[in-house]
Amino acid sequence: MEYPGNLFVVAAPSGAGKSSLVKSLLELDSHLIVSISHTTRQPRGQEQDGREYHFVDEATFKTMVDTGDFLEWAEVHGHLYGTSRGAIEERVADGHDVVLEIDWQGALQIKTLFPNAVLIFILPPSYSELAQRLNRRGEDPPDVIAQRLTNARHEVAQARHFDFVIINALFETAVFDLKTVVHSQRLKYAAQLRSKPAVFKALDLS
Numbered sequence: 001m002e003y004p005g006n007l008f009v010v011a012a013p014s015g016a017g018k019s020s021l022v023k024s025l026l027e028l029d030s031h032l033i034v035s036i037s038h039t040t041r042q043p044r045g046q047e048q049d050g051r052e053y054h055f056v057d058e059a060t061f062k063t064m065v066d067t068g069d070f071l072e073w074a075e076v077h078g079h080l081y082g083t084s085r086g087a088i089e090e091r092v093a094d095g096h097d098v099v100l101e102i103d104w105q106g107a108l109q110i111k112t113l114f115p116n117a118v119l120i121f122i123l124p125p126s127y128s129e130l131a132q133r134l135n136r137r138g139e140d141p142p143d144v145i146a147q148r149l150t151n152a153r154h155e156v157a158q159a160r161h162f163d164f165v166i167i168n169a170l171f172e173t174a175v176f177d178l179k180t181v182v183h184s185q186r187l188k189y190a191a192q193l194r195s196k197p198a199v200f201k202a203l204d205l206s
Contacts, residue, residue: 004195005092006185007114008032008099010178011107012122013152014077015134017168019052021122022101024175029182035088035100038064041079044139072102072109077148081106088114095195097186104158116194118185120178121162125169127152 012018026032038054040061049055056064061080065073071089073082083102091098092114100110107119124130130152134145159165164181168174185191193200200206 002194003089003092003114003116004095004197006097006182006191006195007088007092007110007117008097008120008182008185009107009110009117010099010101010120010122011104011155011158011162012168013124013130013155014148015130015137015152016122016124017133017171017174018101018122020171021166021168021174021178022099024171025099025178025182028175028179032097032099032182033091035083035091035098037100037102038070038082038084039079040081041077071113072106074103074105074109076103076105077144077151083110097182099182104155104161108158108161116190118164118181119162120164120166120181121159122174123156123159123165123167124152125167129169 010018010022022034026034036054038056038061040056040058043055058080061082064070064082069085070082071085073080081103083100083106088098110117111119127149131149134148166174166177197206
């Protein structure tokens, strides 16, 4: 499938800083659009429906699965998450660059449907630092944090399947690295050919 827009998929274990990094990236790059996923979990903290996620009940989510509304969906930490098929296809076809924040399972599903998608995995500097971040976040009870740390070992092992890996030890450096990946992808020959076909045709390069 050829499309003029770029699709960036960012995954990470819980607590690695994925959402904060993507938020900072969006503030720095006005050409990026974030895709808002659907989920069956409850909002956390100051999260709002339609901003961080589309919050739906399980029955609604499963109906959307049955009707093919999702490009990918997966169960993560006991909750369901899915990416809207129509929203992604329309935006990249219109030439927009889209960033997805999803789990590694969804990222690999997306890659099979959008071969040109760029997969980016965010790693914590260590498991002990990850545990500290989850505890500082103050959103989950100890048993949930313990489960997230157990899951993190399996999630981190999936980084080898991604195109780029960013270690979020120092936040400012990780933001710079993420922005560099996005900018570099836009300058690749194939990406330029997809986004600016008229230029390539005029230069007899198409």
